[in-house]
Amino acid sequence: MTGATGNVGRHVVGGLLAAGAPVRALTRRPEAARLPAAAEVVGGDLTRPETVEPALKDVSALFLFPSPGTAGPVLRAAREHGVRRVVLLSSSAVEYGAEHADNEIVAFHREVEREVEASGLDWTFVRPGAFAVNTLQWAPQISAGDVVRGPFAGAEMALVHERDIADVAARALLTDGHVGAKYVLTGPESLTQAEQARRIGLALGRPVRYEESTPEAAREEMIRNHVPAAFVDMLLTFQAGLVGVPAEVTRTVEEVTGSPARTFDQWAAEHAADFR
């Protein structure tokens, strides 16, 4: 397991352990990993493939967190150590059209997917859309009041529960029949940002509303908060294109796991304490 301490990876570790699979988790900071005791936690950095190599001994299946630039050497080392299967955490952004050709996120996920395809391992791509956990960016505003200020109130997304991404990944790691699959994962409904904020309010038992700011004001605010300007511009351009356009909803979570995708309401109820 790489990315084991991340939003998705923690749930993958939990799912693998629950299924009785032995787990070795790689992290840059083992002392801060806070993973279940049943997982073997080892140090390593994906940007320095030589530090990952020792962790690959006796591994049959690898969950790969995308690390552009060094995925190739990591995958070659995996193959040399007898790893047979790789499940890549990718992004549905790889499916965007030519108008997003210069989007850095699209480019880096495409690059890592190409490395995985060329690796000679049996691979599965897990391509989630926007994570429900992204709404935690509003937690400071919601805990301090009842308004979320941000751009593009009408931008629509089918936010996916991180546990669903993890469930699909765990299936692909543990069971046959997923080789060559490119699983595009979404939540079960398309919601505007305004509606997402309202639903978090419902989970908290008090009204929360989204107050739309201009893209210019949002840009200044993010740059004040040290978000890199290039990323801010990419995000704003991207979100502008989501206004009034219902997000694609796939049934892949249910098709792979047998259970319907979890709702955003469920996610919000589970995370209510994070917004208080």
Ligand SMILES: NC(=O)c1ccc[n+]([C@@H]2O[C@H](COP(=O)([O-])OP(=O)(O)OC[C@H]3O[C@@H](n4cnc5c(N)ncnc54)[C@H](OP(=O)(O)O)[C@@H]3O)[C@@H](O)[C@H]2O)c1
């Ligand atoms: N957020 C979204 O809406 C969205 C949508 C689609 C795709 N994605 C993709 O999903 C990924 C984020 O997943 P996430 O939210 O689960 O991750 P996350 O919570 O941001 O955590 C990052 C994980 O990656 C590990 N990691 C990062 N750099 C590493 C390195 N150099 N060496 C070893 N481990 C490293 C971290 O481990 P340690 O810190 O323990 O070392 C941690 O486990 C990104 O690639 C993103 O593009 C995100």
